[in-house]
Amino acid sequence: MVVKTIITSLILVFLLSTSAAGGRTKLMGLDSGDYADGICKSRVEAQGYSCEEHKVTTKDGYILSLQRIPAGRSDGKKTGARPPVLLQHGLMSDALTWLSNSPDESLGFILADNGFDVWLANVRGTNYSSGHTSLSPNDPEYWDWSWDELVEYDLPAFVQYVNGQTGQKLHYVGHSLGTLMSFGAFSREEVINMVRSAALLSPIAYMGQMPSPLARAAADIFTAEVLYWLGLKEFAPGGGPASKLVSDICSTIDCTDLESVITGPNCCMNSSSSNLAHQQPTATKNMIHLAQMIRQGTIAMYDYGSDDDNNKHYGQTTPPDYNMTSIPNDLPLFLSYGGEDLLSDVKDVQTLIDTLSDHDPDKLVLHYVDDYAHLDFVSAVNAKQVVYDPLIAFFRLNQK
Numbered sequence: 001m002v003v004k005t006i007i008t009s010l011i012l013v014f015l016l017s018t019s020a021a022g023g024r025t026k027l028m029g030l031d032s033g034d035y036a037d038g039i040c041k042s043r044v045e046a047q048g049y050s051c052e053e054h055k056v057t058t059k060d061g062y063i064l065s066l067q068r069i070p071a072g073r074s075d076g077k078k079t080g081a082r083p084p085v086l087l088q089h090g091l092m093s094d095a096l097t098w099l100s101n102s103p104d105e106s107l108g109f110i111l112a113d114n115g116f117d118v119w120l121a122n123v124r125g126t127n128y129s130s131g132h133t134s135l136s137p138n139d140p141e142y143w144d145w146s147w148d149e150l151v152e153y154d155l156p157a158f159v160q161y162v163n164g165q166t167g168q169k170l171h172y173v174g175h176s177l178g179t180l181m182s183f184g185a186f187s188r189e190e191v192i193n194m195v196r197s198a199a200l201l202s203p204i205a206y207m208g209q210m211p212s213p214l215a216r217a218a219a220d221i222f223t224a225e226v227l228y229w230l231g232l233k234e235f236a237p238g239g240g241p242a243s244k245l246v247s248d249i250c251s252t253i254d255c256t257d258l259e260s261v262i263t264g265p266n267c268c269m270n271s272s273s274s275n276l277a278h279q280q281p282t283a284t285k286n287m288i289h290l291a292q293m294i295r296q297g298t299i300a301m302y303d304y305g306s307d308d309d310n311n312k313h314y315g316q317t318t319p320p321d322y323n324m325t326s327i328p329n330d331l332p333l334f335l336s337y338g339g340e341d342l343l344s345d346v347k348d349v350q351t352l353i354d355t356l357s358d359h360d361p362d363k364l365v366l367h368y369v370d371d372y373a374h375l376d377f378v379s380a381v382n383a384k385q386v387v388y389d390p391l392i393a394f395f396r397l398n399q400k
Contacts, residue, residue: 038053038065038067038128039051039053039065039067039094039095039096039099039120039128040052040053040067043096043099044067044069044099044108047073047103047109048073048103049069049071049072049073049103049109049112050069050070050071051067051068051069052067052068052070053065053066053067053068054066054067054068054161054165055131056157056158056161057133057157058124058153058154058157059153059157060149060153061132061133061134061135062124062129062131062132062153062154063129063131063132063133064121064122064123064124064129064131064154064157064158065095065122065128065129066119066120066121066122066158066161066162067095067119067120067122068117068118068119068120069108069109069111069112069117069118069120070082070112070117070118071112071117072109072112072113072114072115073103073112073113074113081168082115082116082117083115083116083117083168083170083171083196083395083399084116084117084118084119084162084163084166084168084170084171085111085116085117085118085119085170085171085172085173085395086119086121086158086159086162086170086171086172086173087107087108087111087118087119087120087121087173087174087178088121088123088155088158088172088173088174088175088178088181088182089121089122089123089175089177089178090174090175090176090177090178090202090378091176091177091282091286091290092235092279092280092281092282093126093175093279093280094122094123094126094127094128094129094280095108095120095121095122095128097175097378098120098378099120100378100379101270101379101381104384105381105383105384107173107378107383107388107391108120110384110388110392111392114392116171116395117166119158119162119170121154121158123150123154124145124149124150124154125137125142125143125234125280125281125282125283126280126281127280127281137234137281140231140233142233142234143233143234143283143284143285144233144283144285145283145285145286146283146285146286146288146289146302147177147180147181147184147286147289147290148184148289148301148302150177150181150184150286151181151184151185151188154181155181155182155184155185155191156185156190156191159172159185159191159194159195160191160194163194169193169194169195169196170194170195170196171195171196171197171198171199171395171398172195172197172198172199173198173199173200173201173391174198174199174200174201175201175202175377175378176201176202176204176343176344176374177204178200179200179201179202179203179204179205180204180205180299182198182200183200183203183205183299183322183324183327184299184322186198186327186328186331187322187323187324187326187327188326192327192328192331195331196332196395196398196399197331197332197333197334197394197395197398198331198332198333198334199334199336199391199394199395200333200334200335200336201336201337201377201378201387202336202337202338202341202343202344202374202377203335203336203337203344203349203352204343204344204348205299205324205348205351205352205355206293206297206298206299206348206351206352207290207293207294207297207343207345207348208293208294208295208296208297208298208348208351209297209345209347209348209351210294210342210343210345210348211342211345225288225291228284228285228288232284233283233284233285234281234283234284235281235282235283235284235286235287236281236282259375260373262342262343263341263342263343263373263374263375264338264340264341264342264343264373264374265340265373266340266372266373266374266375266376266379266380267340267371267372267373267376267380268371268372268376268380268381268382268383268386269375269376269379269380269381270379270381285302288302289302289303298321299321299322299324300318300319300320300321300322301314301319301320301321301322302319303318303319304319324352324355324356325355325358327356327359329358329359329360329363330360330363331363332363332364332365332394332397332398333356333359333363333364333365334365334367334390334391334394335349335352335353335364335365335366335367336367336368336369336377336387336390336391337349337367337368337369337372338368338369338370338371338372338373338374338376338377339368339369339370339371339372340370340371340372340373341372341373341374342373342374343374344374353366365390365394367387367390369386369387372386372387
């Protein structure tokens with residue numbers, strides 16, 4: 001069984017990584033032309049909402065896209081003093097995470113219809129944020145980053161931009177990697193004074209007890225490191241021959257089941273759709289960083305693998321930990337996690353909760369959903385009732 005799991009993991013990683021050599025013209029069967037119209041035109045305006053496309057450039061030169069839904073369907077262009085909320089997607093995803101179901105089931109639309117000024121972020125490397133002031137995604141240097149850079153550059157750029165555009169502090173919603181980014185950023189001083197509250201779905205901070213067999217096997221056998229050593233700097237879900245291989249595999253097996261093996265048995269997603277059909281590139285270095293977290297059980301900066309290299313980057317032989325206890329104790333936090341989640345495991349979430357033991361109990365809401373797995377929090381057809389209504393109530397409670 002262990003051998004079979006490792007082989008399956010290697011096959012999956014191969015399928016997810018070969019586009020580094022095969023080009024960027026296709027993504028899991030989607031032509032590059034499908035991205036030409038942008039999220040506003042292709043997904044938001046098509047549902048009857050107003051939408052704006054925005055760009056923000058990070059301090060290290062990445063040009064990122066933001067979509068804004070300034071009002072709900074019922075109130076047209078009337079924006080008033082709507083509280084802004086920034087939605088940050090997870091690993092190998094983009095802002096479509098928040099728009100994937102019908103307007104009555106998708107958090108981006110639900111927030112707009114409930115009086116919020118909605119901003120949808122897309123991190124570096126995704127198809128809508130593939131620009132750079134001097135580099136191309138075809139340059140290996142473009143992919144020289146891990147989630148450390150998402151903490152240091154991308155999230156601050158998004159938060160500062162939304163704060164500057166609206167003149168208000170903002171609410172934050174993160175899923176999976178989007179929660180890890182926020183924990184790293186909130187432990188620093190750069191953005192915390194611009195954030196009202198944060199709702200963190202499937203929170204990721206510690207991953208040492210994560211039971212997902214495919215993810216753990218890939219981490220244990222150093223799969224991402226091997227790809228990096230082979231020169232594959234972009235970790236992408238398709239392209240060239242891999243697109244056909246994935247298409248062939250998904251024609252003979254249920255890819256939703258493959259999702260369940262990776263993420264846990266999602267209870268309540270629409271069975272006719274699969275999140276594997278819309279995955280985005282990330283950096284192989286980012287995958288290595290996450291694998292280090294799985295193996296070591298810590299939340300620390302990227303480990304360069306030698307005392308000398310770590311000294312060069314950090315002035316010490318080991319990468320610094322992110323100081324979770326420096327997150328302000330009065331920052332309102334809503335942590336929503338599931339009993340079936342194989343990536344944000346309940347034991348790892350408990351480790352996170354333990355590190356927040358000094359947090360003001362009136363500012364920390366723990367929201368547990370027994371039958372939810374990792375993707376239910378963003379794709380379940382009943383997520384509005386189970387997660388989003390309590391989330392909105394939390395935001396309104398912390399509006400001032």
